[in-house]
Amino acid sequence: MSTTGSGSGPDPVDHLAALRTEGDLLVAAVRGADLDATVPGLTWDVRTVAVHTGSVHRWATDLVRRRLPAPTGSSAAFTPADLPDDDLAAWLTDGLDALVTTLRDAPADLACFTFVDGIAPRTFWRRRQAHETAVHRADVEAAGGADVTPVPAAFAQDGLAELVGAFATEAAYAVDRRGLLALVPDDGPAWSVRFGDGPHRVTTGPAVDVNAADAVVRGSGSAVYLWAWNRPSPVEVTGDDAVLALWRRVRVT
Known part of the structure; x- marks a missing residue:
């Protein structure tokens, strides 16, 4: 992690x-x-x-x-x-x-x-x-x-810590293509996932530079949480579709 x-x-x-x-x-x-x-x-x-x-x-x-x-x-x-x-x-x-x-x-x-x-x-x-x-x-x-x-904001952040901060960093999900994805809940800390050059590298909190991201997902913590689990969700998605698609390789049920 x-x-x-x-x-x-x-x-x-x-x-x-x-x-x-x-x-x-x-x-x-x-x-x-x-x-x-x-x-x-x-x-x-x-x-x-x-x-x-x-x-x-x-x-x-x-x-x-x-x-x-x-x-x-x-x-x-x-x-x-x-x-x-x-x-x-x-x-x-x-x-x-x-x-x-x-x-x-x-x-x-x-x-x-x-x-x-x-x-x-x-x-x-x-x-x-x-x-x-x-x-x-x-x-x-x-x-x-x-x-x-919806799930509470704290629960959503806890789930992002588990899924984004732990599961997604497993070597099995590594990809060759480079890119930076930002997940930006409006009720809690942001997360970023850097793809390429080995396992995904994850950052959360003030260190996340949303403006540097190639793709950004915004919404409530609950909505971002469900999006991260590859579920339909009312989030606002902007940026490079190819970078967004890299996240879809993380399949945990």
Whole structure:
């Protein structure tokens, strides 16, 4: 992770509370959804998103509960073979309840697998599952054609720190083409991503020079957060389309 500024600073987000809130919103959205509706920006329908999220919740619960040093399989191992549509919301709720309880009861010195260096496992999993749930909650809401419930500005910044400041800097996303992308929330610090010459280099806070960027994405923190997750979002996008396209290589679901 290569950052400058506040991306790795004190965490103002109560991830457990956010996970509970986002999970309850997800369940409510699934209850009222057409499960066959296509999710904008994905090839999945609502049913697939819901089952994926519930399976990830159970996978993470098992990993943390057993303090596994490495995953024993993927979340697909926790996907039910034949789940009636009428039972989907209750199944999601059961998995969410177990996840929240497991993460609440995990000790501060929890030792188990994570996939971002430098973050304590308990903090990592609380954070990761809060954002996993928030993004897929937005997916389900968007599939219904309704306005997507915005996330708070602090939560959006926390999600950008995870996605832009950590995941996007992985070597697998490196590209040869050079370019500078700026993400500019109107309610929090800006972020920049410099492409080319190895893994993406990320900067946040006052050091970001928006005027030097080849492409700029502006909007509320919530809108920029969803855009960064490659979801449809009401942001203002200006600049070089080719540089914007470089970001689309970052695919995390």
